[in-house]
Amino acid sequence: MKTSARERIPGLALLALAMVFSVVPMASMLSAALQPQGTSPSGISWPADPQWHNFVDAWRVAEVTPLLISSIILVAGVVPVAALIATMAGYALGQLRIPGGWIFFVLLLFGLTLPREATIVPLYYQIRDLGLLNTRLGLILVLIGTFMPFAVFWMRAHFLNVPPELAEASAIDGATSWKAFRHIQIPIAMPAIASLSLLLFLWTWNTFLQAIVLIDDPSRRTMAGALQNFVGQYSTDVVLLNAGSLLIMAPTIVVFLIFQRQFSRALISGAVKG
Incomplete structure (x- = not known):
């Protein structure tokens, strides 16, 4: 069904407003990161002589290399395991309707x-x-x-929207619940799994509180922990702080841009099925 130009105006206005709130802070951080070190930039103003070496200096001051390796190790340990367990639990709660599953689901809601x-x-x-x-x-x-x-909760919502006729047809063909899960349910759930993996990656990469409390060695923490290296006892280099923040944000932005189609597909699929 086509929408008129008048009906599209509110949506476009909200989209433009959201874009402004997203782009302006990034532009402000970039302009501040390119200012001479030791200054206190304010607002958005492109410097006459951009100091691109600030990013190299920020990488060195924050000792980003070991933190980058540590973040990759943490992501590799968290994302696949969490996505697998969540997919299996979501399948059990959404399709198998296991006895007492509602109790487990209520406990999960308390966890949220x-x-x-x-x-x-x-x-x-x-x-x-x-x-x-x-x-x-x-x-x-x-x-x-x-x-x-x-x-x-995310994966359960997906499996609740999968037609039960698929499971019934696979059972008639002699497939067990495990085979139906591997060969039928997982391929269907790939957009939801991919979008969940993207969220898990973003959350793991940006973990800060748990990392600084549970790990004493700064080199074993996440990239977000590098920000504390720009804050001294008596002063803070705002320029290097902004450059370091952009370095930390860059991988998450790149990963999101790569997998945004899968994320949007999962959201649209859930909206259509619901």
């Missing part, structure tokens, strides 16, 4: 309401008692548990 700040102290003592303090494995386990309520 808990702020991370309220759980960080108990998590610290639990990880310490497990002997995993100051290790990436401990942080990976914490992040998987932290992201699991939303991840399962």
Whole structure:
């Protein structure tokens, strides 16, 4: 159904407003990052002599290389495992309708309401008692548990929208629930899994609180932890801080641009089926 130009105006206006709120802060950070070091830039003004070497200096000052490697290790440990567990749990809750599944789902909803700040102290003592303090494995386990309520909720919503006739047809053909999950449900769920993996990547990459509390060694933390290297006891280099922030944001922006089609497809698919 076609929409008239008058009906499209509010949507275009909201889209333009959202773009302004997204682009203006990025432009302000870029202009500040290109100013001479030691200055205090304000507003958006393109410098007459852009200091592109500020990004190189920010990379060196923040010691980004080990943090980049650490972030990649954390992402590789969190995203595949969390996506797999969430997909299996979502399939069990959305398609198999396991006995007592509603209790498990209610507990997950409670998990969504808990702020991370309220759980960080108990998590610290639990990880310490497990002997995993100051290790990436401990942080990976914490992040998987932290992201699991939303991840399962996301995948359950997808499997609830899958026609039950598919499962019935596979059962008639003699396929077990496991075979139906592997060969039928997972291919259908790929847009939802891809979009969930994108969200897990963004959240893991930007993890800050859990990383600084559970890991003492700065080189084992995430890229977001590099920001503290620009803040001294008595002063803060605003220029290098903005350059470092852009360096940290760059991988997430690139990954989102690459997988935005899968993310949009999952959202549209859920809206159409719902």
